Amino acid sequence: MRMTFSWLRELCPVTLSAEEMARRLSLSGCLIEEIHPLPDDTLYVAEITSNRPDLLGAVGIAREMAALTGVPLVLPAADFAVDAGPIAAAAAVEVHAPELCPRYTARLISGVRVGPSPDWLRRRLEAVNVRSINNVVDVTNYVMFECGQPLHAFDFDRLRGGKIIVRRPFEGETLTSIDGTLCRLKPSMLVIADADHPVAVAGIMGGKESEISDATANVLLESAQFENTNIRRTSRALGLASDSSYRFERGIDPVQTEWASRRAVRLIQEVAGGRVCEGLLDFWACPYVPREVELRYARLNKVLGTAVAPDVAAAILQRLGFAPAGGDARRAVVRVPPWRAEDVAREADLIEEVIRIYGYDKIPDTGTLTATVGRVSAFERSLDVARRVMIGAGYFDVVTSTFYTEAMTKVVSPWTDAPALTFNNGVRKDEDRLRTTLLPALLAVKRANGAHGVLRTPLFEVSRVFLPRPPRTEGTPARDDALPIERNVLAVLEEEDLLRLKGAIESLAEALGLAGRLRFEPITEAFFAEGRGAQILLDGARVGVLGEVGPAACAQFDLTRAPFMAELDFERLVAAGTLDRTYTRLPTQPAAVRDLAVIVDEAVTWERIEGVVRALNIATLERIEFFDVFRGKQVPAGRKSIAFSLTFRAPDRTLTSDEVESARQACIGALAALGGTLRS
Amino acid sequence: MAQTPTHLTPETLGEFRSAALAEAQAAATPAEVEALRARLLGRKGQVRDIFALLGQAAPEQRPLLGQLLNALRQELEAALVAKPAAAPAAPPRPVFDFSLPGRLPPRGRLHPINETIEAVKDIFKRLGFEVAVGPEVELDYYNFEALNIPRDHPSRDSFDTFFLHDDVLLRSQTSTVQVRVMESRKPPIRVIAPGKVYRPDTVDATHGFLFHQLEGLVVDEGVTMADLKYVLLEFARGLYGKDIRMRFRPSFFPFTEPSVEVDISCFVCGGKGCSVCKKAGWIEILGAGMVDPNVFRYVGYDAERYTGFAFGMGVERVTMRRLNLNDMRLFLENDLRFLRQF
């Protein structure tokens, strides 16, 4: 909100500079975000938090200045001459929906001369960014910026029946507002109507029909209080907001409502003439009874860690308008002033009032927290290890969006057959799905990098995917059953080759205490190239997929060369693995190593070769290590040569060469059963 | 020089063998070969000394050790005789060009957002905080109601939210984790909760629909606002440097009372005013406050017995300041030319 320093100083004549005053206001709860010099004045731009609607007028800010400086608050004059007959004889107010309109007041001024505003009024409004309309409307805006109470002036002669009815709209009623919007009203809303039709959307905007014009002679001035929530809902439903609705939805001071009416009448008389009818039409469902709140001084200091003296605390509350209503040496009991009724209800609220004026800088910064060692979860530690392994292997950690387009969700879905969850994305309308896999996001990163000429993009990401929760089959549904399953997965993309990717995953598994426990089983999955996709199994259950990206996905992401990708259920890996390690004695006996190259059919996998050798159960066979696959010269078509080494060792003696040779021969025999022949 | 073992076992003999063979390999000139031969295999040579030790070895090992020793003598003899009488002088090696670029081993990078989260976590862990997590798709209850933000309240304005349906939304703040943690255990509590949050903002240099927050919560008997100040000052000094000053400004969050914005003295200009702090000398780094008694009521804590504080910061903003970067869109783009800079 904009406000000029001169306006504030009229209400609280401080001698501080505008800059110093702004600093002190900002440190006590009224943030002056910007200060701009004006000719002979200074403009404040204040950011008012939603709990302090009392600061949405100059009087409220001046009251803070008074509390901070001790300079008294001077309220402007609100008296006027009454020179016409009683209002009750000419007009009436009926409130049919008191639950939405706790207070409604009206005054009547006849014979006004509507015209341009005087300079002083126009300049003040322009400084706070309000366009001057005419003298009567300008006064209503002026008083709103002065004290925070929104007002509305009706052309009384346009109100049929000379009557104001505050009611809910009937089904199908409409109203054209001052700004030309056609409002379709609903019975959940509130309108100001005359005897026949709505003439204003209560608290939000007046209607065109009854607005003040040059022809207006008689003015009915509304000063009212409307229920916050309903104003907010109506304003949102109609897409209609104003300075008035902004204040009403935060709450206004219902006592000041009547003062504001007098203040505005005085100013109207001053700038537009007219004769004021005697009396006030005032509907007030339940007049304000101040709440009494207790503050225990010991509690104040216990929460803040301070040593604020009781009389200091009591004096601060009094300066802020909290009238004493009892109390003793240990506690204060105060009455909440009406302008803080929405916000202050409890001891905790009073503690804040005291400290914000007393000064947060007086709170010591020496804590008394005890020393403690926090637990670090297995997930945390494993995530740290996984990232170090992946980064060490050359992969870049990325952070991609949770939101997918429908097309992105169709690329692949390793964890669920159910469609991705949707939500209403008002910002980027087509990105309205929650992802069930990270794989497409990494492909999109690769594509974007490719557009910049970066063609090698080893990537990984650990993030959550959102899997629709299958309906509960037994037991009563828990509250969280409404939520999807969120699972942390680790996805990898690289360009080099499939075995390097598999190696990275095996290295990761080893680091997580799962060495040798992952199995890789070919699957048919359209995302991967034919024969180049596998699922990763741990104890028989799927914990991931990997493979070479297939032509369809490559085409979708404009990739000319297929990358290799994997995705793993990171939480399952953490749960099954361990970061604990124990020492294994190093061998004392020498090992005997024998290299073999065996030619087998293409269909024979390494897993089978290793399997038949292991099945021999040779006690001294310590290790089988794969070297490479060779195809070409000396290897018949349809067959391949696989080279590997066998390491033999006995824990307690050196093996003789005869022992080693007979073990080697046993292996060769087993391989022959697979159709393998030794390559010399 | 190969050391003669003091007692004889297959291991000590193995060590001697490796060392002696290495020496034999290294001997280059005929003179060197001859000297080594005398030392290892001469009449008073080391091998002979080792044979002498055989008598002290365990009886059951003696046959094996004897066999190994004979084999070693033959190996050494072969190695030392096989040396050419005069090894041709090796041609001088070309000068090594140290100006050639090194061959870089592959090295990935941690994303700057995750790097910041780790750095902040690290500081709070040293202060005894644990890391807590909660769902990103949340119930309205945890994102708003239990945080003292009723439906249709203007304070919801500052938390525009993506909804899946009526009661289910994408969390707009990590404060949700506060309530879940308190529901699941009793004080003392000292946790931080980093994570993704979502808000329907139009993307520009300083706004995104997805960003990261880091929330903190401490609850116990006797926790005061002075403790809050102490913890945040330690954090700020840990992250921004020892000379940082800090101040609290009143603010409003529905789930804390009192609520404050926390400013630190500008770590670039020290408070004199510069472009980073927009001439103010102060930089807002986070929001904080004492846990509102209403929040305790929602989770069933005795608000008379326990007090606590909470704080929350935007990870993107912290990162942007750390890297002197002014466009947060770079974080989700994952341009490797960008990621490689860190």
Ligand SMILES: [Zn+2]
């Ligand atoms: Zn600065």
